[in-house]
Amino acid sequence: MTEKHYIQHTINKEEKVISIREVYKSFGDLHVLRGVNLDVYKGENIVVLGRSGTGKSVLIKLLVGLLKQDRGTINVLGQEVSQLKAKELDALRLRVGFSFQNSALYDSMNIRQNLEFPLVMNRKQLTPKEIGLLVDEVLDAVGLKDKKEQLPSDLSGGQRKRIGIARTLILKPEIMLYDEPTSGLDPITSAEINELINEVQERYNTSSIIITHDLTCAKETADRVAMLLDGMFVSVGSFEEVFATQEERIQSFYNYNFTK
Amino acid sequence: MFFTRSRPKRYIFSKGIDDTLIGVYNAYLFVARFFKEAFTKPFHFRVVVDQCFEIGLRSLTLITLTGFVTGVVFTKQSRPSLEVFGAASWLPSLISIALVRALGSLVTALICAGKVGSSIGAELGSMRVTEQIDAMEVSAVNPFKYLVVTRVWATVIAVPILSLYCTTVGLLGSYLNVHTHEDTSFISFMESAFEAISFIDLFTAVAKSVVFGFTIGMIGTYKGFNASQGTRGVGRAANQAVVLSMFLIFIEEIVIVQISNWIKFF
Numbered sequence: 001m002t003e004k005h006y007i008q009h010t011i012n013k014e015e016k017v018i019s020i021r022e023v024y025k026s027f028g029d030l031h032v033l034r035g036v037n038l039d040v041y042k043g044e045n046i047v048v049l050g051r052s053g054t055g056k057s058v059l060i061k062l063l064v065g066l067l068k069q070d071r072g073t074i075n076v077l078g079q080e081v082s083q084l085k086a087k088e089l090d091a092l093r094l095r096v097g098f099s100f101q102n103s104a105l106y107d108s109m110n111i112r113q114n115l116e117f118p119l120v121m122n123r124k125q126l127t128p129k130e131i132g133l134l135v136d137e138v139l140d141a142v143g144l145k146d147k148k149e150q151l152p153s154d155l156s157g158g159q160r161k162r163i164g165i166a167r168t169l170i171l172k173p174e175i176m177l178y179d180e181p182t183s184g185l186d187p188i189t190s191a192e193i194n195e196l197i198n199e200v201q202e203r204y205n206t207s208s209i210i211i212t213h214d215l216t217c218a219k220e221t222a223d224r225v226a227m228l229l230d231g232m233f234v235s236v237g238s239f240e241e242v243f244a245t246q247e248e249r250i251q252s253f254y255n256y257n258f259t260k
Numbered sequence: 261m262f263f264t265r266s267r268p269k270r271y272i273f274s275k276g277i278d279d280t281l282i283g284v285y286n287a288y289l290f291v292a293r294f295f296k297e298a299f300t301k302p303f304h305f306r307v308v309v310d311q312c313f314e315i316g317l318r319s320l321t322l323i324t325l326t327g328f329v330t331g332v333v334f335t336k337q338s339r340p341s342l343e344v345f346g347a348a349s350w351l352p353s354l355i356s357i358a359l360v361r362a363l364g365s366l367v368t369a370l371i372c373a374g375k376v377g378s379s380i381g382a383e384l385g386s387m388r389v390t391e392q393i394d395a396m397e398v399s400a401v402n403p404f405k406y407l408v409v410t411r412v413w414a415t416v417i418a419v420p421i422l423s424l425y426c427t428t429v430g431l432l433g434s435y436l437n438v439h440t441h442e443d444t445s446f447i448s449f450m451e452s453a454f455e456a457i458s459f460i461d462l463f464t465a466v467a468k469s470v471v472f473g474f475t476i477g478m479i480g481t482y483k484g485f486n487a488s489q490g491t492r493g494v495g496r497a498a499n500q501a502v503v504l505s506m507f508l509i510f511i512e513e514i515v516i517v518q519i520s521n522w523i524k525f526f
Binding site (some may be wrong): 027056061064066085090091093096098100101102104107108117118122167171206254 | 332383386388390391392394395396397398400401402406
């Protein structure tokens with residue numbers, strides 16, 4: 001296992017791109033998030049770790065307004081998400097890329113159409129030629145230039161993840177949100193995805209939140225790790241700092257990942 | 261333990277009644293949102309046209325067959341009864357009244373509810389459970405406008421056209437049956453068929469099909485757009501889209517017939 005090796009990017013600790021304060025979210029009687037606080041700085045990759053079902057995906061869905069928190073404030077790129085009107089929220093969403101756990105590619109469209117879709121709908125001033133160039137650029141970035149005319153169903157899980165990331169990159173977002181980018185992938189493909197996440201950060205100068213329960217992914221991509229347990233962040237820091245703790249739940253999470 | 265469970269859930273009436281009332285309220289909000297978004301930009305004309313073709317092509321074979329068989333069989337079965345009264349020459353009028361006033365639009369709507377409604381429910385349901393609708397939303401595309409409004413417009417446009425087509429094919433089937441028994445020309449058959457039809461009959465038939473199309477589109481998209489619980493939810497969305505559409509189509513048929521009779525009376 002290699003530690004994060006892309007260190008050329010700079011983290012601007014003066015500039016917060018995401019600020020989450022005392023956020024609570026329940027679904028009926030299920031209290032998923034219970035007072036979450038987190039800051040993400042410009043140029044930073046932060047990995048949110050936690051077991052399945054702890055509300056990690058809920059947290060990033062709150063950031064793009066797919067869900068609404070019950071209490072607390074979420075500030076993304078200087079805007080309070082829950083206060084935004086539909087048009088303002090759409091404008092913010094164009095600046096935030098969201099890569100879904102199962103890629104969520106439009107299965108009635110081929111790869112080219114999947115990538116063109118956000119541009120055709122949002123960048124109406126672009127000519128077909130310019131759109132074609134942008135599609136080629138992101139396909140090149142994810143290393144799948146030869147798959148343009150294939151359907152999502154023809155691709156492997158890892159390739160679908162890459163195309164999912166490419167579809168978000170095509171709008172040149174300032175923030176990337178990755179929901180379980182390595183789940184369901186073999187170790188080699190997972191390593192490739194981890195490398196891609198670091199490349200994206202470097203090439204597009206993005207800040208990222210990576211949701212995962214995969215410690216290898218966390219170690220390879222994180223500038224900081226935030227450990228989500230029982231609906232709260234119990235530890236935030238570098239990978240080594242977080243797992244140097246004697247906290248039993250964190251230790252058992254670490255041991256389960258690396259000793260099994 | 262990752263989630264905290266608090267007190268057991270309380271219901272105002274009972275789970276069933278509460279769920280039904282919430283369902284009705286959500287459906288009302290869905291329809292209201294359609295009217296709010298159906299007449300504002302962007303319109304996605306191309307998607308509407310594509311969907312019209314999709315709906316037309318998906319149902320054309322079955323509608324052709326059903327319309328033709330209805331015309332032939334209805335004519336064949338009605339002939340003996342009319343011949344008893346020496347009124348076989350009224351056959352074209354009887355068939356055209358039945359097809360234009362009731363059967364054409366009703367048969368088309370029921371076929372479309374089965375073919376189109378289930379397909380819309382399954383397609384949108386599958387998009388919902390695989391997060392494709394969420395993906396659209398985070399790409400700053402309004403999925404309601406792109407997926408729901410376009411499909412409802414398409415059914416509102418396509419179902420009346422298919423309904424008129426079904427009626428025409430039914431009349432052709434009827435003519436073929438009449439022609440095998442007596443030497444009636446096509447023109448004289450059509451003349452006597454349309455003599456019995458008034459403008460209000462045609463208008464009601466088209467209006468009825470518009471309402472049926474709206475119902476099929478709304479129910480299919482509502483069920484699909486709000487699908488949950490994975491592949492099981494997709495199947496349920498498709499099934500409920502068909503059952504509920506057909507149920508509402510029958511109720512609407514009765515109401516519209518009653519209203520058109522009142523209009524004729526006045």
